[in-house]
Amino acid sequence: MTSAKRRIVVLISGSGTNLQALIDALNTPALPNAEITLVLSNRKAAYGLTRATQANPPIPTAYLALQPFLKANSGKTREDYDTEVAKIVLKAKPDIVVLGGWMHILGENFLNVLEGKTKVKGEDEMAITRPVAMINLHPALPGQFDGANAIERAYEAFTQGKITKSGAMVHKVVKDVDRGEPVVVREITFEVGESLEQYETRLHAVEHEIIVQATKKVLDEVNLVSVSPFYCCPQS
């Protein structure tokens, strides 16, 4: 009997090369028995949206950006935006949410919904019975360069002789940015004389590996719990 595929939702903001790594790994030994049920971007021009629509089979996409949301919904706040993002994500019934270059800090409204602490109004199928796993890809080592522009900041520290290595990690998503439990960590030693571009090329190659490894690792952990986060049956 074939078991239901494990459902992955990917959040992006840019080119989506890490999304592409996940797409390419689907249903190979690297990422078996899995499907991407939604790619959500907060930037309309994100090429990752194109990668999703050009995938075979095509992957559903969604777009929701903070500023247009606030402009179109006067009186609504960043917290309301986070709640809306959570609703869009839950409709895709993820077993895991992967932030693959998602350049928006997710507030407690989002986290509480995905963790099942806050129930969102709407169809029953959005109700969850246990937390949805959430991981983020970050281009630095744990506690080294939290936040945005980590690659450039690490490279700058190297050129100033402050560090000799950096790397990339995938970590659990918690409220404090990039402070969640590391899932996969890979160190990269800088090469003397290498340019930022040369370092970035080496770093991205590592990222494309660890995002797949981390997604499989967490899905396998989720599977040990052996149930989807979602209700099997409509509420009585």
Ligand SMILES: Nc1nc2c(c(=O)[nH]1)N[C@@H](CN(C=O)c1ccc(C(=O)N[C@@H](CCC(=O)O)C(=O)O)cc1)CN2
């Ligand atoms: N609650 C969490 N949200 C997010 C995490 C996390 O660990 N916990 N990881 C980030 C990803 N990220 C670094 O890995 C990161 C992305 C963006 C920013 C940031 O400062 N964003 C600004 C907007 C910047 C922009 O629009 O260009 C913001 O959200 O106001 C910091 C870290 C994803 N979310």
Ligand SMILES: NCC(=O)N[C@@H]1O[C@H](COP(=O)([O-])[O-])[C@@H](O)[C@H]1O
């Ligand atoms: N703080 C988060 C962050 O900086 N994420 C970074 O965004 C890039 C996305 O690339 P991609 O769009 O080609 O997958 C990746 O380098 C990832 O580490």
